Amino acid sequence: QKEVEQDPGPLSVPEGAIVSLNCTYSNSAFQYFMWYRQYSRKGPELLMYTYSSGNKEDGRFTAQVDKSSKYISLFIRDSQPSDSATYLCAMSALGNYGQNFVFGPGTRLSVLP
Amino acid sequence: SAVISQKPSRDICQRGTSLTIQCQVDSQVTMMFWYRQQPGQSLTLIATANQGSEATYESGFVIDKFPISRPNLTFSTLTVSNMSPEDSSIYLCSVELGGRYEQYFGPGTRLTVT
Numbered sequence: 001q002k003e004v005e006q007d008p009g010p011l012s013v014p015e016g017a018i019v020s021l022n023c024t025y026s027n028s029a030f031q032y033f034m035w036y037r038q039y040s041r042k043g044p045e046l047l048m049y050t051y052s053s054g055n056k057e058d059g060r061f062t063a064q065v066d067k068s069s070k071y072i073s074l075f076i077r078d079s080q081p082s083d084s085a086t087y088l089c090a091m092s093a094l095g096n097y098g099q100n101f102v103f104g105p106g107t108r109l110s111v112l113p
Numbered sequence: 114s115a116v117i118s119q120k121p122s123r124d125i126c127q128r129g130t131s132l133t134i135q136c137q138v139d140s141q142v143t144m145m146f147w148y149r150q151q152p153g154q155s156l157t158l159i160a161t162a163n164q165g166s167e168a169t170y171e172s173g174f175v176i177d178k179f180p181i182s183r184p185n186l187t188f189s190t191l192t193v194s195n196m197s198p199e200d201s202s203i204y205l206c207s208v209e210l211g212g213r214y215e216q217y218f219g220p221g222t223r224l225t226v227t
Contacts, residue, residue: 004155036218043117043205043218044156088156101216103156 003027006089006104015113019076023089023104026070030091030102033065035074038086038106047087048074079111115140115208117219125225126196133192134222136206141186144209146216147179151202159204162189196226 006023013019021035032051036044048063050056050072056063062075072091076083089104116139126132136145147159160168160181168181182190193200207218 041221041223043207043220046215046217049215090156101158105153105155 004089004091004102004104007107008105009107010110011107012110012112013079015079015081015111017079017111019079019083019109019111021074021076021087021089021107021109023072023091024070025072025091025102027091027093027102028067028070029093031094032092033063033072034090034092035061035063036088036090036103038088040085044088076109079109081111081113084110115142115210115217117206117208117217119204119206119219119222121222122220123223123225125227127227128197130196131192131194132196132224133190134204134206134224136189136191136219138187138208142208142210143186145183145189146207146209147181147189147191148205148207148218149202150205150221156205159191193224196224198226200224201226 004025034049035047037047038044048058050063050065053065053067060077064073086106086108088106092101118137120135145162148156149159150156158171159174159179160170162168162181162183164183164186178194180192203221203223205218205221207216209216
């Protein structure tokens, strides 16, 4: 089993739809949970981060963490064509030299006008 | 946030040669990281580079193949040595600002080895 698994996609939705992106993980030591957005031929851009279980909202984006189920989600409301990108989940745990990051493989999202 | 630039943005190289990738940050940072991203794959951490000390390499990556320099707090280089087609990938540098959960990435270097 991979340490972090992510819905493979690609995902195609109409403009205005609610999008749900999901990741599962196996390491219960993960403390910080992040979502990155990566446009084609660009580096990943940090969207949101959360610590431990719960929800965090930022505009049209909501990040949800359920540590008991080892499951995190990113919800996008009123999706826009500009949201079309690859979304990467990431999580970190404290290692010998600081936080160790693990990234999911990404889900490619297309929002159609 | 931080503004990060990488050079070159892309390159096509022949097998057996080496390529040095530069990463420049617009502010002083302690931690810099080098990642590899292969098509359809996760970001894989190659090494962590602290200014003034040797880089720390992840399992599966060695200094002879991926030597790293970190001469000051705003600059780092990654060299991909003795390249083979398996090294074709996107190479990304990132920096840590604030806590370790806040990483900012450069635009990447797209490397093709023929």
